Amino acid sequence: MTPPPGTALDIAAAVRAGERPAAAVVDEHIAAIAAGEGEIHAFNLVLAEEARQAAVAIDRRVAAGEDPGPLAGVPVALKDNICTEGIPTTCSSRILEGWRPPYDATVVERLADAGAIVIGKTNLDEFAMGSSTENSAFGPTRNPRDTGRVPGGSSGGSAAAVAAGFAGLGLGSDTGGSIRQPAALCGVVGMKPTYGRVSRYGLVAFASSLDQIGPLSRTVADAAALYQAIAGHDPRDATSIPEPVPDVSAGLAEGVAGMRVGVVTELCEAEGIQPDVMARVREAIDALEGAGAKVEEVSVPAVIYGLTAYYLINPAEASSNLARYDGVRYGLRVDAPTTGEMYDRTRTAGFGAEVERRIMLGTYALSAGYYDAFYGKAQRVRTLIIRDLDAAYERFDVLVGPTAPSTAFPFGAKTADPLTMYLNDVCTIPSNLSGHPAVSIPFGTGDDGLPVGVQVMAPALGEAAMFRAAAAVEAAAPQGEDDA
Amino acid sequence: MSTATNGTTATATAWETVIGLEVHAELATRTKLFCGCPNRFGDEPNTNVCPVCLGLPGSLPVLNEQAVTLAMRLGRALRCEVRRSIFARKNYFYPDMPKNYQISQYDLPINVEGRLELPRSGSIVGIERAHIEEDTGKSTHVGGGGRIHDAGYSLVDYNRAGVPLLEIVSKPDLRSAEDARAYVSELRAILLATGASDAKMEEGSLRVDANVSIHRPGEPFGTRCEIKNLNSLRSLGRAIEYEARRQIELIDSGEAVRQETRHWNEDEGRTGTLRTKEEAEDYRYFPEPDLVPLDPGDEWIGRIDAELPVLPAARRTALADAAGVAPNAPAVAIAVERRLDSLALAAIAAGGDPARVLTHVEHNLAVEAAKALDPASLAALVSMETASELTATQAKDVLAEMVATGDDPAAIAKAKGYEAMDADELAAAVDQVIAANPGQWARFVEGEAKLMGFFVGEVMKATRGQADGKAVTALVRERARAA
Numbered sequence: 001m002t003p004p005p006g007t008a009l010d011i012a013a014a015v016r017a018g019e020r021p022a023a024a025v026v027d028e029h030i031a032a033i034a035a036g037e038g039e040i041h042a043f044n045l046v047l048a049e050e051a052r053q054a055a056v057a058i059d060r061r062v063a064a065g066e067d068p069g070p071l072a073g074v075p076v077a078l079k080d081n082i083c084t085e086g087i088p089t090t091c092s093s094r095i096l097e098g099w100r101p102p103y104d105a106t107v108v109e110r111l112a113d114a115g116a117i118v119i120g121k122t123n124l125d126e127f128a129m130g131s132s133t134e135n136s137a138f139g140p141t142r143n144p145r146d147t148g149r150v151p152g153g154s155s156g157g158s159a160a161a162v163a164a165g166f167a168g169l170g171l172g173s174d175t176g177g178s179i180r181q182p183a184a185l186c187g188v189v190g191m192k193p194t195y196g197r198v199s200r201y202g203l204v205a206f207a208s209s210l211d212q213i214g215p216l217s218r219t220v221a222d223a224a225a226l227y228q229a230i231a232g233h234d235p236r237d238a239t240s241i242p243e244p245v246p247d248v249s250a251g252l253a254e255g256v257a258g259m260r261v262g263v264v265t266e267l268c269e270a271e272g273i274q275p276d277v278m279a280r281v282r283e284a285i286d287a288l289e290g291a292g293a294k295v296e297e298v299s300v301p302a303v304i305y306g307l308t309a310y311y312l313i314n315p316a317e318a319s320s321n322l323a324r325y326d327g328v329r330y331g332l333r334v335d336a337p338t339t340g341e342m343y344d345r346t347r348t349a350g351f352g353a354e355v356e357r358r359i360m361l362g363t364y365a366l367s368a369g370y371y372d373a374f375y376g377k378a379q380r381v382r383t384l385i386i387r388d389l390d391a392a393y394e395r396f397d398v399l400v401g402p403t404a405p406s407t408a409f410p411f412g413a414k415t416a417d418p419l420t421m422y423l424n425d426v427c428t429i430p431s432n433l434s435g436h437p438a439v440s441i442p443f444g445t446g447d448d449g450l451p452v453g454v455q456v457m458a459p460a461l462g463e464a465a466m467f468r469a470a471a472a473v474e475a476a477a478p479q480g481e482d483d484a
Numbered sequence: 485m486s487t488a489t490n491g492t493t494a495t496a497t498a499w500e501t502v503i504g505l506e507v508h509a510e511l512a513t514r515t516k517l518f519c520g521c522p523n524r525f526g527d528e529p530n531t532n533v534c535p536v537c538l539g540l541p542g543s544l545p546v547l548n549e550q551a552v553t554l555a556m557r558l559g560r561a562l563r564c565e566v567r568r569s570i571f572a573r574k575n576y577f578y579p580d581m582p583k584n585y586q587i588s589q590y591d592l593p594i595n596v597e598g599r600l601e602l603p604r605s606g607s608i609v610g611i612e613r614a615h616i617e618e619d620t621g622k623s624t625h626v627g628g629g630g631r632i633h634d635a636g637y638s639l640v641d642y643n644r645a646g647v648p649l650l651e652i653v654s655k656p657d658l659r660s661a662e663d664a665r666a667y668v669s670e671l672r673a674i675l676l677a678t679g680a681s682d683a684k685m686e687e688g689s690l691r692v693d694a695n696v697s698i699h700r701p702g703e704p705f706g707t708r709c710e711i712k713n714l715n716s717l718r719s720l721g722r723a724i725e726y727e728a729r730r731q732i733e734l735i736d737s738g739e740a741v742r743q744e745t746r747h748w749n750e751d752e753g754r755t756g757t758l759r760t761k762e763e764a765e766d767y768r769y770f771p772e773p774d775l776v777p778l779d780p781g782d783e784w785i786g787r788i789d790a791e792l793p794v795l796p797a798a799r800r801t802a803l804a805d806a807a808g809v810a811p812n813a814p815a816v817a818i819a820v821e822r823r824l825d826s827l828a829l830a831a832i833a834a835g836g837d838p839a840r841v842l843t844h845v846e847h848n849l850a851v852e853a854a855k856a857l858d859p860a861s862l863a864a865l866v867s868m869e870t871a872s873e874l875t876a877t878q879a880k881d882v883l884a885e886m887v888a889t890g891d892d893p894a895a896i897a898k899a900k901g902y903e904a905m906d907a908d909e910l911a912a913a914v915d916q917v918i919a920a921n922p923g924q925w926a927r928f929v930e931g932e933a934k935l936m937g938f939f940v941g942e943v944m945k946a947t948r949g950q951a952d953g954k955a956v957t958a959l960v961r962e963r964a965r966a967a
Contacts, residue, residue, distance in 0.1 A: 239776060320573050338633070366769075371770070
């Protein structure tokens with residue numbers, strides 16, 4: 001398959017200049033999807049006709065001398081847990097069978113305002129619960145870099161779509177690493193914004209205090225541009241941050257001279273980090289130092305408890321968020337003689353094993369008599385992690401470490417033991433618990449020739465410095481044969 | 485049966501009923517608690533709904549500022565401490581709950597530690613908390629016994645889902661059904677005075693659950709039962725009395741009271757088990773992650789305090805002082821309940837006899853239009869009575885006409901032909917009636933006192949109501965003494 005040429009910003013520049021019609025851009029991407037989607041299965045639904053119509057409208061505006069926006073004509077792969085008006089939104093679950101949201105998510109409106117075009121709804125682990133996209137009710141997505149391997153997850157569909165050139169940009173959601181980890185495994189950039197920077201209105205809730213929507217892209221500049229387009233206050237989300245969003249693209253090329261970079265010991269030494277992955281991360285750190293950054297090791301002790309705390313908070317919130325899928329109002333219903341039995345049968349038929357596991361874990365963790373020992377204690381650990389990270393950010397502008405412990409793994413390798421799968425998120429979870437921004441940047445390959453991701457983390461609202469450091473990592477990355 | 489009843493009566497003096505009330509008041513906001521849908525009763529089912537109040541996937545709640553203002557206003561009127569609070573999710577499955585959790589407040593409610601003074605007895609009832617939460621939809625179970633378990637099918641109207649509620653929880657400080665009714669009436673008056681709620685029990689915008697237990701004074705409280713489905717003050721009183729009796733009978737017969745939730749059946753006049761403590765749900769409360777903590781701060785609280793209206797208790801005191809009666813006089817309480825106290829005060833200030841003004845407010849002005857009455861006209865009416873120009877019966881008639889037309893009392897009295905009879909005319913009428921009923925008169929003179937009513941009635945009939953009842957009574961008594 002030959003992906004359409006250019007970065008998202010290249011495409012937008014050409015469309016805005018009237019040099020390349022958006023309709024042609026969409027057609028090229030539809031052609032790429034037609035050629036490769038059968039093997040990759042990145043999408044739950046390809047919106048070819050809708051995308052073509054949107055492209056025609058953009059071209060008309062360009063012809064009329066208007067500016068359709070900074071992402072004019074760029075096809076975007078939208079994770080299928082983000083609501084689209086009148087278009088099925090499945091969360092890759094049977095429970096939402098037949099449901100069409102009567103409204104667009106805020107990010108969908110902002111994409112349209114920026115001139116971007118939604119080209120399809122992408123596959124995910126059911127309700128975003130997973131790290132391999134194997135938990136989808138509609139079958140797994142394959143990694144474009146090696147179709148025998150998983151793309152990561154849960155935003156595996158969006159990451160694969162961007163990596164395969166099916167879309168110029170992707171949107172995912174990141175609750176414990178669900179944007180960054182698949183980005184690392186597919187060799188693309190994936191970024192989780194500060195909690196509250198991007199509206200969650202219209203994102204089907206998984207773990208509300210952790211969920212953030214963020215960009216996937218082939219370059220750091222593209223990710224920054226997409227972030228810029230979707231970030232900002234939304235009165236429909238009470239947890240949305242009111243402060244204006246500074247321009248994060250302008251300073252990308254300024255480099256890292258004098259930037260204080262902390263290498264987090266606990267993340268580099270976490271359980272199961274492959275040596276070849278760590279070797280690439282060390283090279284990236286050396287490159288930053290070579291570019292003038294002041295690099296030092298830093299200990300953030302509480303992050304080692306992140307995984308444990310996360311797997312209490314996340315299922316607890318999920319168990320409550322997923323209670324609404326009961327067959328009464330929308331989606332799947334399996335009829336039964338009584339309401340209670342209808343709930344049971346509907347939910348049993350509609351949810352997959354991982355979703356059931358989290359609902360049970362979360363229900364237990366919130367139960368009377370266990371709340372303090374589980375949920376209460378997890379929240380205290382969360383406070384400790386924030387405290388330790390805040391302490392680190394007094395000395396450092398950004399922190400770095402690996403994104404995922406390994407490169408992409410084969411299908412079925414981690415499905416037998418949920419805990420093995422959960423360990424994929426050990427490096428990404430701390431930023432979700434703290435609400436801080438973090439980004440994964442591809443940096444070379446492991447011994448198996450598959451991409452490695454380097455993670456750059458920043459304090460709350462520190463996106464500008466984070467993107468700047470990410471751009472420096474990107475600039476130093478070894479060039480693969482199909483990197484843009 | 486009679487033995488049990490006798491037993492109850494014999495020991496009832498030793499038992500004391502302990503009552504705490506949970507009152508749910510719908511806040512009178514323009515829109516719902518977490519979305520922009522109208523907060524309106526009586527519309528076509530499922531017309532005031534949106535993704536948020538239907539709990540559709542991806543929707544998020546945004547707190548209604550007006551609901552917070554009204555909650556604080558009620559809280560301050562109950563002299564609560566208003567403080568930083570957080571919202572929590574109360575998790576349970578029910579078809580009229582769109583999200584299968586209710587957004588409520590749990591361990592950190594907005595209003596805590598207040599008090600309410602009962603109007604007649606003057607006793608103080610502690611307010612434990614008054615917290616904000618969302619209402620559910622309304623289910624109609626069709627077929628079977630009208631309950632979800634045996635219905636053929638159920639209909640749900642989500643217009644009410646997400647309507648803001650204030651749950652006001654009293655301390656177990658009430659000691660009788662009468663106390664409980666007085667508490668709810670007073671709370672209702674405060675809700676109305678503050679504009680927090682329209683507090684209509686018949687429309688369900690004010691709902692009451694009662695926690696009832698019994699004990700012997702000086703001993704710890706007994707096991708309590710929570711009584712639901714109390715849709716009127718009458719039900720509340722009856723249910724408490726029934727439940728206290730039931731618990732006393734249980735204990736007297738050597739059994740124990742089980743902690744449970746009970747349902748009041750108005751037709752049968754009894755409570756029945758809804759669920760026992762063991763069957764009680766574990767609501768798995770946890771902080772609502774979609775909302776941020778609510779911290780109104782001193783400035784906002786100060787503004788609420790400054791804008792608080794004069795509350796019923798203060799209004800009762802003002803009226804009682806002006807009328808020279810005790811603040812717990814029934815007429816004073818009624819005047820304030822009906823919001824006729826300012827009318828009464830103005831009429832008294834305009835020279836109206838306080839006792840007669842209060843009598844009219846208490847007995848003759850139970851209509852909404854009474855509020856528009858001109859106080860000077862009411863004072864003028866009362867003065868005509870004082871001067872014996874009108875009888876009490878005539879005054880009541882004239883007052884009704886004044887309320888209906890706004891006309892001047894003198895003009896109405898004239899048009900109706902109400903002119904006080906002179907003493908000679910009245911005496912003649914009385915003598916005529918006595919002469920026409922010799923048998924009854926003889927019995928009356930011999931001491932059959934209840935025949936007074938007969939003679940007064942006959943005189944009123946003969947004079948077509950123009951006679952003053954008091955004057956007639958006095959004359960009849962005088963003639964009897966002389967007989």
